Amino acid sequence: MSKLTDEFNAYRQKMNEKILSADNLVIKRLYNLDSNTYEDGALPAKTKEMLGLVASMVLRCDDCVKYHLQKCHEQGISNDELFEIFAVANIVGGSIVIPHTRRALEFWEELKV
Amino acid sequence: MSKLTDEFNAYRQKMNEKILSADNLVIKRLYNLDSNTYEDGALPAKTKEMLGLVASMVLRCDDCVKYHLQKCHEQGISNDELFEIFAVANIVGGSIVIPHTRRALEFWEELKV
C-alpha cells in the first residue's frame, strides 16, 4: 500500500496505544464505543460508514475522513457512490468542504492502488 | 398533522418564496441544486436523506434536521434505523449533539402521529 495511508495508520495506531495506556476510563470506554457504533445493526455497516464519512467531511476533520474512507473502501463503496457522498457533504457544508474533498480524493486514490 | 411540523413547514415555505423572489441568481441555483442532491442516483434517495440528516445533526442545525427528518419519514426509515443515525451523530459530534437529539425525537414523534 502507498505512503499516505501507511503513514496515517502508523501514527494513528502508535498514538492511540499511548492514549489508551494512560488508563483514563472515560477515554477508554469512549474509544471502545466509537468502534461499536459502526457495526451491522438495523443499518448495515456499509451505510454507517457512509454516515461517518459525511459527518467527518462536514465537520472538516481530515483524519476522521481518512479513517472512514478506509472503512468505506473495505465495504466496497464505488467511485460513484463516493462522489454522491462528497456531493451531500459539499452542499450541506459549503465551499469550505472543497479543500477536504481534494485531500479525501487523493487518499481514496491511494487506497485503490 | 401536528403543530410543530405545520409551523415549521409554513414558515419555511413563506420565507423560501421571499428569498427566491429576490432573483439573486447564485441563491436560486444553489437552492435548486440543494434539492437535486438528494435524488436517486448511485445511492438511493433513502440513503442520501440519512446522510443529510446525520450531517445536519453534527452541524447542529435544528431546522435542517427537521427538514431531513420529514424526508426520512417519507422514505420509510424505521425507529431503529433512526436511532442508529442518532448514535453516529452523537458519537462523532459529542455531547453537544444531545440537545439536538431531544428536539429531533420530539419532531419525529409528531411526524408519526
Added chain:
Amino acid sequence: MSKLTDEFNAYRQKMNEKILSADNLVIKRLYNLDSNTYEDGALPAKTKEMLGLVASMVLRCDDCVKYHLQKCHEQGISNDELFEIFAVANIVGGSIVIPHTRRALEFWEELKV
C-alpha cells in the same frame, strides 16, 4: 419600529448592562474593542458591517446577524447588496446557512417598515 427588532434590542441592552456591571476587566475591554472594530478606517464602516454580517452568517449566530443587519441598514445597504452578501454566506457555509438566511430576511423586512 416592529416587534422582533424591539424585543431583540431591549433584551440585548438589558443583559449587556448586567454583564458589564460585573466589572470583569477582560470582558469590558473585549466588548469595547468589539465596537471599535467596525469604525471607519482603511475600510469604510459600511464595508466592515458587511464583513461582520457575512462572518456572523457562516458562523450561524442569529443574534450577531440581527445586530449587523441593523448596522447594515443604518449604513444604507440596498436589498441587492444584501442578497449578494447572503449569496457569499450560503456558498461558503452551505445549506446549513439557509435557515439563518430565512430569519435574517424576516428581520431585515421589519427594519425596513
Added chain:
Amino acid sequence: MSKLTDEFNAYRQKMNEKILSADNLVIKRLYNLDSNTYEDGALPAKTKEMLGLVASMVLRCDDCVKYHLQKCHEQGISNDELFEIFAVANIVGGSIVIPHTRRALEFWEELKV
C-alpha cells in the same frame, strides 16, 4: 425555583427518558459515560464542571451551557469565578459567544433566586 430552569429541566428529563427507552446501546452507554466524566478524579468535580461549561460556551450550545451552569451552581462557583470562565469563553470563541453569554447570565440569575 424559577421558570426558565424548571422548563429546561422538565423538557430535558422527559426527552432523555424517551431517548434512553429506545434501547440503542451506543446512545445509552454514551449518555452514561457523559455523566461519569464530571465525577471527582485527579481533578475535582468543580473544576470539571467549569471545563464542561467553557467547552459548551465556545461550542455555543445553550442547553449544554444551562446544564453545566446548574452543576457549577451546585459546586458553589462564585459570580467572580463565573465571569472569569465567561472571559475565557469570549476571548477564545470571539464575539459570537456574546449572545450565549447573555442567555447564560439570565439563567444563572434564576438559579440564584
Added chain:
Amino acid sequence: MSKLTDEFNAYRQKMNEKILSADNLVIKRLYNLDSNTYEDGALPAKTKEMLGLVASMVLRCDDCVKYHLQKCHEQGISNDELFEIFAVANIVGGSIVIPHTRRALEFWEELKV
C-alpha cells in the same frame, strides 16, 4: 512567484480537475456556482473577495483563506485594508483565529514578493 503559493495552486488545480472529471453533476454545478458568486454585481468583486476572505477566516479554512488572499491581491487590496479584515475575523471568531492569521500573513507576504 514563491514556493507556498505555487505548491498551493498546483495541488488545488490537479485535484480540482480530478474531482470535476468524475462527472458528478451536483459537484460540477456547485463548483461552477462558487466561481460566479464573486463576480461584479451590486457589490464589486473586490468587496465580495473581502467577504469570502473573512468568512473563510472565521471558519478557519486555511486553503480557502489562501484562495481568497490571492483574489484580494489581484483586486489590489492594501495592507491596511487586509489588517482590518483580519481584525474583524479575530474579533468575531476569537483567539482561535490567530494561528490562521499567522499563516494568512505568511502567504500574503509571498504574494507580494
Added chain:
Amino acid sequence: MSKLTDEFNAYRQKMNEKILSADNLVIKRLYNLDSNTYEDGALPAKTKEMLGLVASMVLRCDDCVKYHLQKCHEQGISNDELFEIFAVANIVGGSIVIPHTRRALEFWEELKV
C-alpha cells in the same frame, strides 16, 4: 527542548511580531487582552489554562492546543489531570476530537523530555 515545540514557538513568535508590527489597533489590543485573560484572578492561572486548553480542543485548533499545553506544563499539571481534560474534550466534542488528542499527547510528551 525537542523539535516540535521549538518549531512551533519560533514560527509563532516570528509571525506574531509581524502581525503586531502592522499597527492595527484592534488586533494589538485583542492580542494583549488574550494574554491578560489567563492571569491569576478569582480563578488561579492553572485553572484558566485548563479552561483555555479544553476550549481549544473542542474547537479543534491544534496550535491553540499546543500553546495551552505549554502553559499547562509550566503550571505543573500532571498526566492524570491532563487526561481528565482530554476526557471532557472528547465527551463534549465527540470523536472528531480524537485526532487532536493524538497530536496533543505527542506535543505533551516532547514538553516533558
